[in-house]
Amino acid sequence: xxxxxxxxxxxxxxxxxxxxxxxxxxxxxxxxxxxxxxxxxxxxxxxxxxxxxxxxxxxxxxxxxxxxxxxxxxxxxxxxxxxxxxxxxxxxxxxxxxxxxxxxxxxxxxxxxxxxxxxxxxxxxxxxxxxxxxxxxxxxxxxxxxxxxxxxxxxxxxxxxxxxxxxxxxxxxxxxxxxxxxxxxxxxxxxxxxxxxxxxxxxx
Numbered sequence: 723x724x725x726x727x728x729x730x731x732x733x734x735x736x737x738x739x740x741x742x743x744x745x746x747x748x749x750x751x752x753x754x755x756x757x758x759x760x761x762x763x764x765x766x767x768x769x770x771x772x773x774x775x776x777x778x779x780x781x782x783x784x785x786x787x788x789x790x791x792x793x794x795x796x797x798x799x800x801x802x803x804x805x806x807x808x809x810x811x812x813x814x815x816x817x818x819x820x821x822x823x824x825x826x827x828x829x830x831x832x833x834x835x836x837x838x839x840x841x842x843x844x845x846x847x848x849x850x851x852x853x854x855x856x857x858x859x860x861x862x863x864x865x866x867x868x869x870x871x872x873x874x875x876x877x878x879x880x881x882x883x884x885x886x887x888x889x890x891x892x893x894x895x896x897x898x899x900x901x902x903x904x905x906x907x908x909x910x911x912x913x914x915x916x917x918x919x920x921x922x923x924x925x926x
Contacts, residue, residue, distance in 0.1 A: 815857075875900070
């Protein structure tokens with residue numbers, strides 16, 4: 723399981739003139755409801771649950787237009803963070819992140835097969851069924867609470883390889899402030915990504 727977009731992002735559904743040329747529709751098997759997100763470039767991302775319909779998604783967008791406009795104004799007014807020393811930051815991440823994750827794994831008695839640090843285009847972290855955990859090097863830039871949450875999120879997938887209620891109960895036990903960390907990733911966390919690839923990260 724991974725934190726953010728799936729390993730292979732779902733293909734966008736066709737947009738509609740009703741929703742605007744800056745709207746992208748994606749279907750996500752884990753979504754339980756329709757979700758709207760305004761990305762750093764002002765694009766509206768509409769996530770549909772597996773059972774959702776395009777018609778209902780468009781209606782949701784239409785009725786949410788005032789909120790969408792407010793979010794676009796706020797998002798576009800917030801400058802992106804620039805990383806002038808990216809190579810050094812990546813080198814630091816390669817050393818510090820695996821060490822920190824293994825320390826947390828020991829505290830919570832979780833076995834990890836392998837830890838790697840990469841430049842993922844669509845996720846903060848991932849955990850395979852074999853126990854291999856991958857972390858995004860940008861975690862070296864986030865607050866300690868947020869970084870620890872991402873690591874604990876992936877470690878809890880060693881107990882529950884899904885995003886069920888049981889999984890989130892595990893997360894809540896080891897990281898009581900996880901909701902605060904999730905909010906940070908959905909707001910400030912996007913700014914760490916924008917200047918590098920233009921593809922914002924999500925969390926699910």
